[in-house]
Amino acid sequence: MTEQIKSYLKENRDTHLKELTDWLAVPSVSALPEHKEDVRKGAQWIADELSKIGMNNIEIYETDGHPVVYADWLKAEGKPTVLVYGHYDVQPVDPLELWETPPYEATIRDNKLYARGASDDKGQTFMHLKVLQAILETEGTLPLNFKFCIEGEEEIGSPSLPKFIENNKELLEADVIVISDTGMLDRGKPAICYGLRGMCAMQVDVTGPNSDLHSGLYGGAVQNPLHAITELLQSFRDDNGRILIDGFYDNVQELTEKEREAFRALPLTEEALKQQLGVTELTGEEGYSHIERTWARPTLEHNGIWGGFQGEGIKTVIPAEAHAKISCRLVPNQEPDEIIEKVKAHIEKHKPVGIDVKVTLFDKGAPYVTPFDHPAIQAAARSYEKVYGVPTAFTRGGGSIPIVATFDQMLNIPVVLMGFGLSTENFHAPNEHFHLENFDKGMETLADYWFELEKSIKKEPSAL
Structure with missing residues (x-):
């Protein structure tokens, strides 16, 4: 110049x-x-x-x-x-x-x-x-x-x-x-x-009985869609942050040692991030730094969950339906369409009895x-x-x-x-x-x- x-x-x-x-x-x-x-x-x-x-x-x-x-x-x-x-x-x-x-x-x-x-x-x-x-x-x-x-x-x-x-x-x-x-x-x-990172996002809709039910009359005998959806969401990851969907990591491109060294040299510490976010601990996939987890490892996150009575006070019902939004961040060699099919297969394999599940797809990108x-x-x-x-x-x-x-x-x-x-x-x-x-x-x-x-x-x- x-x-x-x-x-x-x-x-x-x-x-x-x-x-x-x-x-x-x-x-x-x-x-x-x-x-x-x-x-x-x-x-x-x-x-x-x-x-x-x-x-x-x-x-x-x-x-x-x-x-x-x-x-x-x-x-x-x-x-x-x-x-x-x-x-x-x-x-x-x-x-x-x-x-x-x-x-x-x-x-x-x-x-x-x-x-x-x-x-x-x-x-x-x-x-x-x-x-x-x-x-x-x-x-x-x-x-x-x-x-x-x-x-x-x-x-x-x-x-x-x-x-x-x-x-x-x-x-x-x-x-x-x-x-x-x-x-x-x-x-x-x-x-x-x-x-x-790439991504794919979807909504999971769980339906059970044909209307909200009195929890005293039916509780204990009918599947509660809120129980079912939380059970489904819990099945996606283990306690160490690893995603449990069959084949989810099959094509993940691992970081090179040169890249990991370059990340370690950056002035981005866990303590600084905790202070910025106002949290006491960071979590995530075991064996990786917070930078590696957020830049170069795939994730599955629960973005929203709702269902049942949301008003002030209490209403003792078993809701007829429950919903959740989830998204995956993807890394090189993971194909969004393949991951979507693996997520859907996981849901079908792990869905509790007594409910139906519908998956609606949203954004995706490689x-x-x-x-x-x-x-x-x-x-x-x-x-x-x-x-x-x-x-x-x-x-x-x-x-x-x-x-x-x-x-x-x-x-x-x-x-x-x-x-x-x-x-x-x-x-x-x-x-x-x-x-x-x-x-x-x-x-x-x-x-x-x-x-x-x-x-x-x-x-x-x-x-x-």
Whole structure:
């Protein structure tokens, strides 16, 4: 990155923040039908901005759901191509009363930008646009070719994007994908996430008698659905945190010793986590550290359980039904569909007598991992370190971004998760915010990265 680019970013900072504020004012909530037109406005805003900064071939593609915005700049002859992915949709703002300032009126306090989407993911996506604009304005050209794929359904699981990718593989063909929708290790401590867990989620409905029953008249003679569902849930794990579903661990890819050493070197202690969460002990699968359990081991969690009388006081009934929601986080080589079938088989094998069980499936997504010694990832690490002045950590994410695995499987190119958010920034919660320190340093890092990446990778022959 040249000094001219760095100066351009500093001189135009106020303008950039004003532009971002305009985008954050659009309530592009993909989950709520009443915001359908607002989501479309969000797509149009980013399309207009891509045109403004000098991108070409801009198009808003219709899908079965919300639109996908595409743009490109392909004038760096013979150079590799980067596909930048982001999303312009945001989470609902409820509960509104917990926001200190209106969620769609961006406000700066203590060098933090408060608004829905500030960190996840409008702010981080916007940074990519401004960096390319800065390079074009100062250099007149870009060191690489660029394509953009910015969708409007990430916050509802990207249901339309896999089909879009499948139908547009040639359009999206690139040498590397860069996504800024993850976080840093801590303030001033950059990190590159090289792996994500997959997931599958489902609801278990247990039904027994044809109506609620008087517990005095029928208790002891009829199966209680609440007893049955708690018995089922208890059957999933042993006392040491190991999941007891037949074949659950069959395909799990174990951590390498190099990865375990890297995790141990990170400044993430059990004591610090206990203090942060306000708990006295951590639990989990025996034989693994808390980092390994949350980043690289599969889980099965009970997310909710309900049934019977919920009001004040007591109502002595045997309920007619009971329900639970469960989710599994999956690691490389575990296939969501296979795990779902294993869970269903376990339920059928262990269900108590006198009840019926129905399983309803929800979200699912494959896990993803890229070797962290890949040249594109190492180039990102060097750029982070150059700007932040400290070594870059290599982490895995315990959560899931299903579309990352979809990109990996369909386009067969490396994905660099190069985020600038912090875990404390309340994304998905009231008072979401983005540290402007990372808005500034993040753009410097990205500006440096494109030149670093140009030196580090070569254009690959098409595999499509």
